[in-house]
Amino acid sequence: MSPRLRVALLALSGLALLPGAAAVIAGLPPFGATIAQYGERINAIAPDARHVANMVSAINFDLRGLDTLGEEFMLLAAITGTVVLLRGHRGEGNSGRAMRRAGRALIPRSEAVVLACRIAGPLTAVFGLYVVVHATVTPGGGFQGGVILASATLLIYLGEGYAGWRDAVRSHWLDALEGGGALLFALCGLGPMLMGAAFMQNVLPLGTFRDLFSGGLMLIENLGVALAVTGGFTQLFLEFMEETRATDEPEEPGEESA
Amino acid sequence: MTASAAALLPLPVAIPLVVCAAMLATAHLLPGRLPDILATLAALAVAVLCAVIARHAAEHPLVYWFGGWEPHDGVHLGIGFSVDEASGWVAAFIGLLYAVTFVFAWGFFGRTHGHFHILMLLFLAAMVGFCFTRDMFNLFVWFEVMSVAAFALTAYHLEESALSGAINFTVINSLAGFLMLGGIGLIYARTGTLDFEGIAAAVARSGRDPVVAGAFCLVAAALMIKGAIVPFQFWLADAHAVAPSPVSVIFSGSMVSLGLFGLAKLSAVVFGGSDQLRHALPLLLTALGGGTALLGGWMALLQRHLKRMLAFSTISHAGIMLTGIGALSADGTGGMLVYLVGHGLVKGALFMVAGILLATRASIDEIALRGLGRGIGPAGIAMALAGLLLCGLPIGVLDQGTRLVQGALAQQGRGMALAAGAIGAALTGAAVLRAAGRIFLGLGPDPGDEAGAPSADEREKANRPLWLMLAPCCVLLALDVALPADLIEHAVPRAASAFLHRPAVAALAEGPAWLPWTSLTAALAGAGYGLFRRRLPALVVRPVSVTQSAPTRALEVLHSGLIGDYAAWLAVGVAVIAVVLGLA
Numbered sequence: 125m126s127p128r129l130r131v132a133l134l135a136l137s138g139l140a141l142l143p144g145a146a147a148v149i150a151g152l153p154p155f156g157a158t159i160a161q162y163g164e165r166i167n168a169i170a171p172d173a174r175h176v177a178n179m180v181s182a183i184n185f186d187l188r189g190l191d192t193l194g195e196e197f198m199l200l201a202a203i204t205g206t207v208v209l210l211r212g213h214r215g216e217g218n219s220g221r222a223m224r225r226a227g228r229a230l231i232p233r234s235e236a237v238v239l240a241c242r243i244a245g246p247l248t249a250v251f252g253l254y255v256v257v258h259a260t261v262t263p264g265g266g267f268q269g270g271v272i273l274a275s276a277t278l279l280i281y282l283g284e285g286y287a288g289w290r291d292a293v294r295s296h297w298l299d300a301l302e303g304g305g306a307l308l309f310a311l312c313g314l315g316p317m318l319m320g321a322a323f324m325q326n327v328l329p330l331g332t333f334r335d336l337f338s339g340g341l342m343l344i345e346n347l348g349v350a351l352a353v354t355g356g357f358t359q360l361f362l363e364f365m366e367e368t369r370a371t372d373e374p375e376e377p378g379e380e381s382a
Numbered sequence: 383m384t385a386s387a388a389a390l391l392p393l394p395v396a397i398p399l400v401v402c403a404a405m406l407a408t409a410h411l412l413p414g415r416l417p418d419i420l421a422t423l424a425a426l427a428v429a430v431l432c433a434v435i436a437r438h439a440a441e442h443p444l445v446y447w448f449g450g451w452e453p454h455d456g457v458h459l460g461i462g463f464s465v466d467e468a469s470g471w472v473a474a475f476i477g478l479l480y481a482v483t484f485v486f487a488w489g490f491f492g493r494t495h496g497h498f499h500i501l502m503l504l505f506l507a508a509m510v511g512f513c514f515t516r517d518m519f520n521l522f523v524w525f526e527v528m529s530v531a532a533f534a535l536t537a538y539h540l541e542e543s544a545l546s547g548a549i550n551f552t553v554i555n556s557l558a559g560f561l562m563l564g565g566i567g568l569i570y571a572r573t574g575t576l577d578f579e580g581i582a583a584a585v586a587r588s589g590r591d592p593v594v595a596g597a598f599c600l601v602a603a604a605l606m607i608k609g610a611i612v613p614f615q616f617w618l619a620d621a622h623a624v625a626p627s628p629v630s631v632i633f634s635g636s637m638v639s640l641g642l643f644g645l646a647k648l649s650a651v652v653f654g655g656s657d658q659l660r661h662a663l664p665l666l667l668t669a670l671g672g673g674t675a676l677l678g679g680w681m682a683l684l685q686r687h688l689k690r691m692l693a694f695s696t697i698s699h700a701g702i703m704l705t706g707i708g709a710l711s712a713d714g715t716g717g718m719l720v721y722l723v724g725h726g727l728v729k730g731a732l733f734m735v736a737g738i739l740l741a742t743r744a745s746i747d748e749i750a751l752r753g754l755g756r757g758i759g760p761a762g763i764a765m766a767l768a769g770l771l772l773c774g775l776p777i778g779v780l781d782q783g784t785r786l787v788q789g790a791l792a793q794q795g796r797g798m799a800l801a802a803g804a805i806g807a808a809l810t811g812a813a814v815l816r817a818a819g820r821i822f823l824g825l826g827p828d829p830g831d832e833a834g835a836p837s838a839d840e841r842e843k844a845n846r847p848l849w850l851m852l853a854p855c856c857v858l859l860a861l862d863v864a865l866p867a868d869l870i871e872h873a874v875p876r877a878a879s880a881f882l883h884r885p886a887v888a889a890l891a892e893g894p895a896w897l898p899w900t901s902l903t904a905a906l907a908g909a910g911y912g913l914f915r916r917r918l919p920a921l922v923v924r925p926v927s928v929t930q931s932a933p934t935r936a937l938e939v940l941h942s943g944l945i946g947d948y949a950a951w952l953a954v955g956v957a958v959i960a961v962v963l964g965l966a
Contacts, residue, residue, distance in 0.1 A: 125939075125940075125942060125944070125946075125947045125950070127946070130946055130947060130950045131950075133950045133951075133953070133954060134949075134950045134953050136954075136957075137950075137953040137954045137956065137957035138953065138957075140957035140958075140960065140961055141953075141956065141957050141960050143964065144592070144595075144596060144599070144960040144961075144963075144964050145596070147592035147596070147964075148568065148592050148593055148595075148596035150592070151572075151591060151592045151593040151596075152568070152571055152572075152593060153571055160570075160574045161457065161574045161575075162457070162459075162574055162575065165457055165459065166459070169459075186449055187449065187451055187459055187460050188460065188461055188519075188520075189448065189449055189461075190448045190449075190461045190520060191461065191519060191520055191523050193399070194508075194511065194520070194523035194524060194527055195523060197399055197402075197403075197504055197507070197527060198523070198526055198527045198530050200402075200403070200406070200500075200504065201501060201504045201527060201530045201531045201534070202530050202534075204406065204497055204500050204501055204504075204534065205501060205530065205531070205533060205534025205535075206534070207497065208497045208498075208501070208534055208538065209534060209537055209540065212538075212540045296409065296410040299406055299407065299409045299410065300407045300408070302406060302407075303403045303404065303405070303406030303407030303408070303409070304403075304407040306399075306403040306406070307400060307403035307404055307407055310396060310399045310400045310403055311400065313392065313396055314392075314396055314400065317389070317392070321450060322446070322447060322448060322449060322450040323392035323396070323446075323448050323449070324448055324449045325449050325450040326449065326450075
């Protein structure tokens with residue numbers, strides 16, 4: 125099909141869709157209409173029933189925890205798939221050490237960068253942990269905190285160089301972190317079933333409203349998600365970095381030193 | 383007893399998830415064959431659990447509320463699973479198909495730290511969740527998990543063709559995800575709930591409502607994209623042809639038909655209360671289904687790449703299933719569900735034969751393989767039997783489903799859809815039988831120079847003994863042929879009515895007995911024509927080649943492999959659905 129014909133086809137179907145779309149938009153609730161019944165109901169019951177101040181966490185990890193479990197494993201599928209696709213070309217054997225592309229310049233880091241990263245890295249990690257553990261109290265949670273934790277590991281790369289980063293971060297640790305976190309989340313579902321409760325029923329003590337220890341099982345689920353997201357994102361970064369170093373010919377042995 | 387059976391509902395989803403997470407966590411420690419063993423056992427466990435669940439769901443559907451959030455005062459706060467007998471059996475069939483596929487792929491993906499098994503188990507869990515859920519957004523979550531796992535599995539070979547097939551698949555199915563999410567947003571805005579029954583009640587109250595129709599249009603388009611219905615079908619042939627054979631078994635055997643399963647469930651259970659949709663759907667679905675059956679069959683006949691041929695055959699059969707849904711009756715839907723299982727068994731076996739050829743003969747090209755199948759006769763017998771079953775050999779599950787679908791269409795006087803289905807089945811059968819005759823018997827003219835396949839060299843690892851690949855293939859065919867017919871006949875009326883949330887019917891009508899035989903004869907004639915064209919008198923050959931060359935070329939031009947074209951056709955499809963719904 126020529127591009128012009130393709131656009132004409134698209135425009136034609138757009139025209140045909142127009143009256144329907146207009147009718148649908150006219151039929152929707154007006155902008156700024158009252159909050160849906162569902163949201164109101166959750167705002168009413170969640171603080172009492174689960175001692176949780178962050179309603180988003182209450183929905184994500186308790187009321188609709190199964191969706192989050194699905195999303196968590198979707199992330200796992202996406203990362204595993206990416207690893208398969210990226211690593212496939214290079215083979216499994218080389219994943220243990222930093223590869224080096226012949227002829228690429230090695231630029232030494234300035235001391236200021238190294239220092240800044242050594243200061244900012246631990247701080248970022250602490251902030252990530254803070255976001256993870258306060259999931260039930262303030263905005264945040266395992267997904268957000270996990271990504272912050274993963275970016276803290278990136279500061280090691282920025283400060284210490286690629287080889288240093290690879291020395292600090294082992295690929296199979298990341299697998300263990302990612303799989304272990306997802307496993308923990310899934311077991312949070314199965315565990316309550318052993319006690320005769322429903323899948324992912326919040327059977328732990330709920331703690332105090334607006335306290336760090338509130339929300340019961342949600343805290344553990346959060347931790348699982350945080351582990352999985354940290355491991356997964358760092359794994360992604362590692363594979364993409366290796367991909368930029370892959371050579372067309374068989375690689376030269378040797379490590380990058382800066 | 384039923385109460386304890388309901389407590390089993392989360393397990394078929396949770397078990398594969400736990401196994402795959404544990405496998406990933408210990409990936410570098412696992413010895414060679416352990417992922418194969420674990421994955422097979424997990425799939426078997428899913429199959430057995432789903433079968434137990436299905437048996438207990440026979441009397442009334444089992445319901446399970448996650449997190450213990452049971453609905454209060456008619457407000458559904460949490461997510462529920464609701465399993466009727468039919469959904470349970472479909473999930474059990476899927477578990478079994480995975481177990482058999484893991485055996486077929488034994489050691490095939492040994493090098494990769496179990497990544498293949500991890501993705502496949504995620505795929506399995508998502509499919510079971512898709513069958514069981516009673517929540518719109520949860521349905522979307524499983525739909526997306528299925529897609530993400532499938533994208534990576536398609537590109538597994540990492541050749542150029544595999545990557546471009548996977549890209550087409552990814553783009554079109556991601557568009558499907560957007561459409562579905564948009565549809566769910568609309569229906570949530572209108573009804574304020576995501577639970578199937580909550581939505582159904584609101585839809586029944588709302589009367590003629592453009593928002594409901596718009597939501598259905600988007601969700602149905604998404605599911606039809608998954609189900610490869612014309613004009614959304616383009617991605618399927620590109621993806622199935624390049625995916626590793628074990629993955630193609632799963633794609634054709636369960637993923638595609640699961641899209642239609644979802645469509646059947648949503649249009650009956652969730653949107654069944656809308657008169658507007660009830661008026662529009664029979665025409666829309668039978669017309670699209672009939673067109674799909676014909677186009678898929680015709681395209682299958684034109685292929686020489688064996689897996690691409692089977693992919694088009696899947697499109698054709700998906701069309702036949704859609705006509706079954708379009709009848710909007712217990713016969714049609716019951717027939718479609720039986721057809722789904724039968725087709726999955728037969729098509730799975732055929733993709734395994736293709737995998738055997740790729741592994742042992744290092745080619746997938748029908749012409750290049752001419753006569754090369756002689757050493758592996760059992761595979762030839764399996765392929766011929768599967769071809770005969772595809773076009774209507776009146777034994778087995780697939781035939782039972784065919785007759786029910788045809789019965790429903792005949793009863794409602796939908797002659798066109800009936801004929802399209804029969805012709806589509808005959809065309810795909812003819813294509814498969816022609817290929818079987820050429821490859822395993824060496825029939826047809828000597829190709830000479832033509833034997834060089836136009837596509838890239840393709841092969842799969844030949845690291846497994848022939849019997850290990852052949853056994854799963856034979857198990858699938860044996861299941862299709864040997865499942866007791868009266869058992870299905872007895873269960874289907876009850877299961878189909880429960881699936882549709884309608885009062886039970888006593889018995890289902892079956893189509894005319896001569897129709898499958900007609901398809902079969904036509905398929906044999908078609909295969910014979912393809913093989914012995916040169917020996918036939920010019921009087922027969924000339925008119926056929928003159929009349930078919932122009933439309934054939936047009937069809938081939940349409941399947942351009944360009945993602946922009948596919949997206950444009952997708953828009954056309956959505957517009958067609960919207961216009962038909964709008965006019966109803």
